Amino acid sequence: MLPGVGVFGTGSTARVLVPMLKAEGFDVHALWGRSEEEACTLAKELSIPFHTSRSDDVLLHQDVDLVCIYIPPSMTRQIAVKALGIGKNVVSEKAATAVDSFQMVNAARYYPQLLSIMGNTLRFLPTFAAMRQLLMEGYVGEVQVCDVRVYGPSLLDQSYGWTCEDLMGGGGLHTVGSAIIDLLSYLTGTRAQRVHGLLRTFVQQNDTIRGIRRVTSDDFCFFQMLMGPCSGGVCCTVTLNFNMPGSFLHEVMVVGSTGRLVARGTELYGQRNGSKREELLLGDGSWAGPDVKDIPLPHLLGLGAMVKALRQSFQAHQERRLWARGPVAMAPTFEDGLYVQTVVEAVKRSSFSGEWECVEIMNKEPDPNHNMCEALQRNKN
Numbered sequence: 001m002l003p004g005v006g007v008f009g010t011g012s013t014a015r016v017l018v019p020m021l022k023a024e025g026f027d028v029h030a031l032w033g034r035s036e037e038e039a040c041t042l043a044k045e046l047s048i049p050f051h052t053s054r055s056d057d058v059l060l061h062q063d064v065d066l067v068c069i070y071i072p073p074s075m076t077r078q079i080a081v082k083a084l085g086i087g088k089n090v091v092s093e094k095a096a097t098a099v100d101s102f103q104m105v106n107a108a109r110y111y112p113q114l115l116s117i118m119g120n121t122l123r124f125l126p127t128f129a130a131m132r133q134l135l136m137e138g139y140v141g142e143v144q145v146c147d148v149r150v151y152g153p154s155l156l157d158q159s160y161g162w163t164c165e166d167l168m169g170g171g172g173l174h175t176v177g178s179a180i181i182d183l184l185s186y187l188t189g190t191r192a193q194r195v196h197g198l199l200r201t202f203v204q205q206n207d208t209i210r211g212i213r214r215v216t217s218d219d220f221c222f223f224q225m226l227m228g229p230c231s232g233g234v235c236c237t238v239t240l241n242f243n244m245p246g247s248f249l250h251e252v253m254v255v256g257s258t259g260r261l262v263a264r265g266t267e268l269y270g271q272r273n274g275s276k277r278e279e280l281l282l283g284d285g286s287w288a289g290p291d292v293k294d295i296p297l298p299h300l301l302g303l304g305a306m307v308k309a310l311r312q313s314f315q316a317h318q319e320r321r322l323w324a325r326g327p328v329a330m331a332p333t334f335e336d337g338l339y340v341q342t343v344v345e346a347v348k349r350s351s352f353s354g355e356w357e358c359v360e361i362m363n364k365e366p367d368p369n370h371n372m373c374e375a376l377q378r379n380k381n
Contacts, residue, residue: 002314003065003089006030006058007048008079010038012294013070013093013303018046019289020304021068024311029063032071059083066310069093070119072162073169076100080116080334081107089115091310094178094337096169098345101338102362108334115313117331118340121302122183124309124330127268128302130282131254131261132187139270140256143188146236147255148180152248152296154219158208164215166348171217172240173199173347178340179299180238180252181225182332187254190228191339192236196356197223197347202243219243223347248296266298306331338362 005026007014010033018028030050033039043051050061058064059082067083069076069092077100080092084107095101108116122128135143155163155175162168169175185191199218209215220243225236252263259272261281268282285301292300313326332340339361346357 002026004029004063005066006064007068008032009070010042020307030058030061032058080104084111091119093119098341101341105334105338118337120179120182120332121306123186124305125302127263127266141258143256145255147253148238149251151241151244155242160209166216172242173221181340181343188234192225192227192343192359194226194356195346197350199351250298
């Protein structure tokens with residue numbers, strides 16, 4: 001029997017997630033929104049029997065055993081930690097800071113019998129699952145270079161909110177770049193050791209965000225990562241540009257000693273050294289649901305694949321009691337979330353200092369006063 005689900009969030013992801021859950025046999029019993037009006041409107045639209053603006057009402061709901069958290073990053077840690085503490089399985093979006101991620105990791109370690117994964121859907125996309133398998137089989141030989149480009153329209157909401165604020169987890173690096181950082185680690189089996197980055201905010205005001213308010217989150221980001229052993233490893237470059245009108249461009253290329261693999265959108269191409277042209281290895285995926293303009297197709301199809309893996313894993317878990325061997329084993333853990341957030345913050349430091357920065361994963365919680373002073377000094381400068 002599949003667990004009952006409580007969903008936190010009323011944005012685009014929650015709007016498509018609920019129908020996906022229901023299609024796989026999950027019962028969605030409760031919905032949380034920032035206001036009663038938001039929660040009520042979406043609950044009626046998606047036929048969810050219970051809605052609320054109080055988080056505890058969802059967490060303590062007797063029919064909810066799985067909590068899906070798709071809310072602003074600054075609120076994620078509090079809900080995820082509390083959910084694990086009262087015995088709920090958790091699928092969570094990214095947190096706002098490495099400190100928040102570290103607290104989520106501690107909660108997950110304390111309750112290892114519960115499912116606790118990050119909601120990075122790119123790992124589940126068949127395109128990247130196939131790419132990883134081909135890399136493991138040696139299609140490109142020794143991996144040398146990864147190059148990623150993601151272009152698209154503005155990530156800002158229509159009104160001033162968390163997407164406009166760097167310190168609240170807004171911006172292309174945190175919103176989209178974090179998924180890319182995790183994906184590259186998943187594909188190559190390595191982690192970043194040093195990073196160098198540049199962040200810019202080209203659109204600081206627009207027709208709806210003006211006056212004394214200014215956007216501080218980045219809409220352009222370029223960063224490099226040296227992954228794996230310091231003496232060699234993989235060189236990665238990532239370019240994120242959200243000043244381009246129209247549809248998203250999403251391309252991930254991995255180059256090795258004997259060939260290359262390229263994922264363009266949801267299609268996978270390959271070319272071996274000596275070959276004159278690329279070959280199509282995996283065709284384009286299709287989306288049969290309603291049009292969702294602000295969620296790129298790779299993330300949308302990956303979300304559907306993740307929900308299917310959740311269903312299969314809960315069914316397998318009832319038989320074997322082991323998450324690590326189910327389909328959800330490929331999902332990023334809270335530890336992976338901490339690593340990603342550590343890289344994000346190292347890229348931000350590099351943009352400020354102009355230097356290469358080391359990626360040092362937190363093993364204890366730092367003094368909060370030190371972090372606050374550091375953040376205030378960055379904003380002042």
